[in-house]
Amino acid sequence: MSPRKSEAERIAAIVALVCRDVGRGTAALIAATPGELEAAARSLAGATSVGLITGFFVPRGEVRAPETDGPVGTALLAAGLAACGVPARIAVDTPCADAVRAAVAETGQPVGVDEVGVDDRPGLDRLVAAWRDSALSHAVSIERCGRSADGRPRNMRGVDVGAWTAPLDDLFLGGPWTRLAVGDGGNEIGMGRLPAGLIAREVPNGETIACVTSCDHLVVAGVSNWGAYGLMAALAVVRPAWAATLATFLDAARDLAVTRAVVERARAVDGVTARREATVDGFGPDVHGPLVDELGRIARGEAAD
Secondary structure (H helix, E strand, O other), rough: OOOOOOOOHHHHHHHHHHHHOOOOOOOHHHHHHHHHHHHHHHOOEEEEEEEEEEEOOOEOOOEEEEEOOHHHHHHHHHHHHHHHHOOEEEEEEHHHHHHHHHHHHHHHHEEEEEOOOOHHHHHHHHHHHHHHHHHHHHHEEOEEEEEEEOOOOOOOOEEOOHHHHHOOHHHOOOOOOOEEEEEEEOOOOOHOOOOHHHHHHOOOOOOHHHHOOOOEEEEEEOOOHHHHHHHHHHHHHHHHHHHHHHOOOHHHHHHHHHHHHHHHHHEEEEEOOOOOOOOEEEEOHHHHHHHHHHHHHHHHOOOOO
């Protein structure tokens, strides 16, 4: 085994694994957010109660389904926090609720799921009040389509997906909590933190899809699930007492099991291919597995040179 690496070296290794362009034209978005993953993890290290938001619906041709990216990473991050003694709950709208519930059930941790209807404004207002009453310290949005400049949520193709997307931006912004966000394309909640016009210049359809909802710390990842895992690994580095617990959730077999659960129980699809299979953004277990396992090794301080 190589000598134990420094905290800075371990964080740098995590960033190199998860914050990289996988073909979406996001290199400039990543370059514009240096140090954000570490800052987000350091903030989360002081969390006392966390609310997470996820769920991205895919309406394409005959396909109408939630995507695998988002619910899987969100559930595992929430489960890791819960296992460390930090209460966690996940908010999702009805079209993606079954996927989140399937993911949470597979983790085996006591994570609550708050479901709200797409057009249920009173329900959303009640949820905002409930989150405020529970004194959340942090809200974390992961792969959640947010409102663009004209107020409509759009997928990467520029299609308005408002018919399947509740305005959970209002929940994210609705309390005094610290706001963390993870995205991989430019249309997700939190991307409003980026310099004005950057998404429009760099991402296909960027002018149309760019989300205007901002946050305190933004992680731009190659795949949003990777961003969630990167947060977990970095949290293990900056909060060593949690490292062993968090590392148990950074495991390829566990990642695949949760992914299969959302596909088999909730009929989720890959958001890139629109196929109902245990892949995420066009990548299979052969890509995700080694990455997740390497993050687990970094979390435990065991990464090789």
